[in-house]
Amino acid sequence: MTMIPLVSLHDPLHLLLLSLAISVCGGVASLLLRACDGAAIRVAGLAGIAAAVAGLGASLPALSGPALVFEAAGPYPFAHFVLRLDPLAALLIAVISLLSLVAWIYSLAYVREYAGKGVGAMGFFMNLFIASMVLVVAADNAFWFIIFFEMMSLTSYFLVIFDQDEEAVSAGFLYFLVAHAGSVLIMAAFFIMANYAGSYDFAAFRTASVPAPLNSVVFLLGFLGFGAKAGMIPLHIWLPRAHPAAPSHASALMSGVMIKIGVFGIVKVGIDLLGASGGVLWWGLLVLVFGAVSSVLGVVYALVEHDIKKLLAYHSVENIGIILLGVGVGMIGIGIGQPILAVLGLMAGLYHLVNHAIFKGLLFLGAGSVIYRLHTKDMEKMGGLARTMPWTAFSFLIGALAISAIPPLNGFVSEWYTYQSLFAAAFSGSWLVKLATPIAAMLLALTGALAVMCFVKAYGVIFSGPSRHAHPDDVREVPATMVIGMVILAIACVVLGLAAPVVAPVISGIAAATLGAATITVADGVLLIPADAHQAVLSTPLIAVMLIGAAVLPLLLKSALSGSLRLPARQAAAPWAAGYLPDAHMSATAGGFAQPIRMFFGPLYEVRKSIAAVWSKVTFGFERFISFARRSEPCWDRALVDPVGEGVVASGRRLQAIQGGDFRVYCLYIVAALVILLVLTVR
Amino acid sequence: MVGFQLINGLAGLLIITSLLVILSDRPGNSARFYALQSLVLVALFLALAEATDSHELYLWSASAFVTKVVLVPLIMYRAFSKLSDPKLGSGAVLSPALSVVLAALVVILCYSVVSGVSLPAAAAIKPALAVSLAHFFLGLACIVTQRNILKQVFGYCLMENGSHLTLALLAAKAPELVEVGIATDAIFAVVIMAVLGTKIFLTLHTLDARQLTTLKG
Known part of the structure; x- marks a missing residue:
């Protein structure tokens, strides 16, 4: 007689459920242990790490498909509890798990900063937040999808308001408002689809055919609803306020992963669920336009930020824009009936999604480390930290290089694919596509340049130059677990760049599976190919070899010529300051660095002001509604x-x-x- | 029948004397009027003894004379002449005219009550019975309408006189022992109340009953 094990570690679905169970138990245990801060931090962190490892174990084998489905009876006839681990979901779960693994390792030391402020509750909300993200991605029934989506919004809302100061509460309110407005739109989209599918199961949605004007309505509702979660402009307004307000490891997850669920939702609705009735060209163009605008405006706004976490949050807007460019090309490919283009575009978007999660998580953790020691988010008060916090500085530098798309790191690879997909699209389709895609490519180039400038500023002002901090001698490297967390992500940045010839085919396989198209060739040996080797070829390993060679060869030449590897002694002297004694005030500041940009892009900042004005009106109206409700609510009491x-x-x-x-x-x-x-x- | 008319007439006099006790402005005067009232009561007992041919009542009237006409007024006079609260004044809540009206109303009420009672022993002395009941109420009214705590003691004495009269009217042949008990009871009560009144005055320097709401421990 053979025993059927309750949990089989070889079955990805079992591992997924195990991971969720660990998360929930860890969260509850953390809440129960809230009286003892140290124990709560450890329990929440270790449970989170275990859940993340299980999540990775579940998702990595499922990346190559086929889709695995777990079904259970729900509480209502229409609410079948269905989890579907298809390659796209597996990719998202892998990203969530990796980021949460690192965030939990980081949290073991970082959360001590919050001791006495309810770290038990923080562990609870973090664990539930991660579990709900995993569930949103895996849910295959509209009812449960909405439930988990709301759960994700709520738990992250509590993380945003964790500091409970005025800024956090007001940012949390705005976030709450936008998130729920978004989920209402999503709900409306699902209701319309369910009407035609006759069921709330996504499986029925996929085969249902929604007639012509309504399918666009569904797409628009989904696009705006998920776009609000993704933080694309002009629905981004909550993002630069909510992400900085949350604790840094939560910011890393929110910025790194949660907003990707918005993108995931757009892909899910636009490509997956509307698959049978989709394929409208202007959807793709719409996504492309929103992507281009978000990427440029995101980086322009990021450039003038002095608050390091706000700067990173605006970069999330920018990178969501870049991801949407790829997704947009993918949808254009469907629209014009070119599956190869579709797979290439979606693959670029997904690759950038993964990469952005990793380097943005890394950068937020780096920012968290700096704030952990300096207790300020203002970059003008930092400076010179590379000397006192070398590991943090190095990790942040890797992240900064990656997000600036410097080869051979991962950001470069995905942006390269995005460019190539835009170029490929520019040679095909209608005149509208031929017009839009080159402009998008141009804006992407502008974005890339500004991003480099922004991170030169960020790294330079924070880590080099003289220290502008009040107590520079008190600053030292952060505890080991925080460093480990950052270093893991830094290594991931390098690996996803150098190992692109291995990673790209996996992601293009996921894109092809999502689109239901044939796979395309994206790598050959150490070469990266955008489907067509005549268009372009790239090899990150070779670039890496070249870069290392460029640094090492002169040394080797020198040793060959002079017989010694010793470099002349470095002169340690103060920088030249036009004959004056240099002091801290003379170094470049964040404000001064960004001033030309501020002048050059003046009108764009005016746009932001008007967007902010609209949103403040919305918030104001909502607050008035609340105050009215508050006044009218006690009527019964009074009567x-x-x-x-x-x-x-x-x-x-x-x-x-x-x-x-x-x-x-x-x-x-x-x-x-x-x-x-x-x-x-x-x- | 003359005897009973005398009884009823004396009973009416009791009401007047008790009004005098209530309305006099100084405790000393009240004590004198109380002695007068007790004298009327003793006369009433004698008349009743004569009318009902009750030997026990002679003894009653003798002991009542000793206790009510002599001892109690003396004790109160001695005790209260030293106490005076200039701020309090007479301490009356109702004006004298209203008090008389109230007394009249009380008597009318009591009369209507007693007229409903049908006791063979009390047929001839119903007015006196009504007065004895009214007397009890006048004592209570004195306690309620006077703020001076010394007047409350007099109020108690009036009540006591009223009940004493009721007893005599309804049970003229009760054993002497009952009367002795009542008389000593009254004396002790008055002694204790006089001591308490003195103590209260020495502690609070007032005789105002309203100030006593804060007495504790």
């Missing part, structure tokens, strides 16, 4: 409860007067009682 309460109190007071303590009055009662008795007797 029913208050009179009763006041009556009881007043009659109590009157009864108290009866018991005034004056014995004469008591005698009066006796008289009154006797008189009454006598009168009754007389009758």
Whole structure:
């Protein structure tokens, strides 16, 4: 007789459920241990790490498909609990798991900063947040999808308001508003689809055919709803406020992973669920336009930020834009009936999605480390930290290089694929596509240049130059677990860049599986190929060899010529300051660095002001609605409860007067009682 | 029948004397009027003894004379003449005219009550019975309408006189022992109340009953 094991570690679905169970148990345990901060941090962190490892174990084998489905009866007939581990979901789960693994390792030391402020609750919300993200990605039923999507929004809302200061609460409110407005749109989209599918199961959605004008309505609802979650412009307004407000490891997850679920949702609705009735060209163009605008404006706004976390948050807007460029090309490919272009574009988007998750997580953790030691988010008060925090500085540098798309790191690879997909699209399709894609490529180039400038500024102002911090001697490297977390992601940045010839085919396989198209050739040996080797060829390993060679060869030449590897001694002297004694005020500041950009792109900042004005009006209107509700809400109380309460109190007071303590009055009662008795007797 | 008319007439006099006790502005005067009232009560007992041919009542009237006409007024006079609260004044809550009206109302009420009672022993002395009941109520009214705590003691004494009269009217042949008990009871009560009144005055320097609501421990 063979025993059927309850949990089979070889079955990705079992591992996935195990990971979710660990997350939930860890969260609850952390909440129960909230009285003991150290234990809560450790329990939440270790459970999170275990869940993340299980999540990685579940998702990595499933990357290459086929889709695995787990079904269970739901509480209602329409709510089948269905989890579907298809390659796209597996990719997202892998990213979530990797990022959460690192964030949990990082949290073991980092969260001590919050000791006494309810770290038990933080562990609870973080664990549930991660579990709900995994569930959103895997859910294959509209009802459960909405439930988990709301759960994700709620748990992250609590992480945003964790500091409970005015800024955090107001940022949290805005986030709450936008997230829920978005989920209402998504719900509406699902309802329309369910109407035609006759079921809330995504499996039915996929085969349902939604007639012509309505399919676009569904797409638009989904696009705007998920776009709000993704933080694309102009629905980004919550992002630069909410992400900085959350604790840094939560910011890393929100910026690194959660907004990707917005992109995932756009792909899910636009490509997967509307597969049977999709393929409209202007959808792709719409996504492309939003992507291009978000990428340029995101980086332009990031450039003038002095708050390091806000700067990173604006870069998330920019990178979401870049991802949407890829997704847009993918959808254009469907629209014009070119599966190869579709796979290439979607693959570029997905690759950048993975990469952005990794380097943005890394950068947020780096920022968290700096804030952990300096207790300020203002870059003008940093400076010179590379000397005191070398590991943090090095990791941040890798992240900065990656996000600036410097070869051979991962950001470069995915942006290269994005360019190639745009170029490929520019040679095909209607005149609209031929017009739009080169402009998008141009804007992407502008974005890339500005991103480099922005991170030269960020790294330079934070880590080099003289220290502008009040107590520069107190600053030292962060604890080991935080360093380990950052270094893991830094290594991932390098690996995803150098190993692109291995990674790209996997991701293009996922894109092809999502599109239901044939796979394309994206790598050959150490070469990266955008489907067509005549268009372009790239090899990150070779670039790496070249770069290393460029640094090492001169040394080797020198040793060959002079017989010694020793370099002349470095001169350690103050920088030249036009004959003046250099001091900290002379170094470039974040504000000064960005000033030309501020002048050059002046009108774009005006755009931001007007967007902000619209949003502040929305918020204001909502607040007025709330205050109205607050005023009208106690009506019942005033009409029913208050009179009763006041009556009881007043009659109590009157009864108290009866018991005034004056014995004469008591005698009066006796008289009154006797008189009454006598009168009754007389009758 | 003359005897019973005398009884009823004396009972009416009791109401007047008790009003005098209530309305006099100084405790000393009240004590004198109380002695007068007790004298009327003793006379009433004698008349009742004569009318009902009750030997026990002679003894009653003798002991009542000793206790109510002599001892109690003396004790109160001695005790209260030293105490005076100038701020309090007479301490009356009702004006004298209203007090008289109240007394009249009380008597009318009591009369209507007693008229409903049908006791063979009390047929001839119903007015006196009504007065005895009213007297009890006047004592209570004194306690309620006077703020001076010394007046409350008098109020108690009036109540006591009222109940004493009721007892005599309804049970003229009760054993002497009952009367002795009542009389000593009254004396002790008055002694204790006089001591308490003095103590209160020495502690609070006031005789105002309203100030006593804060007495604790």
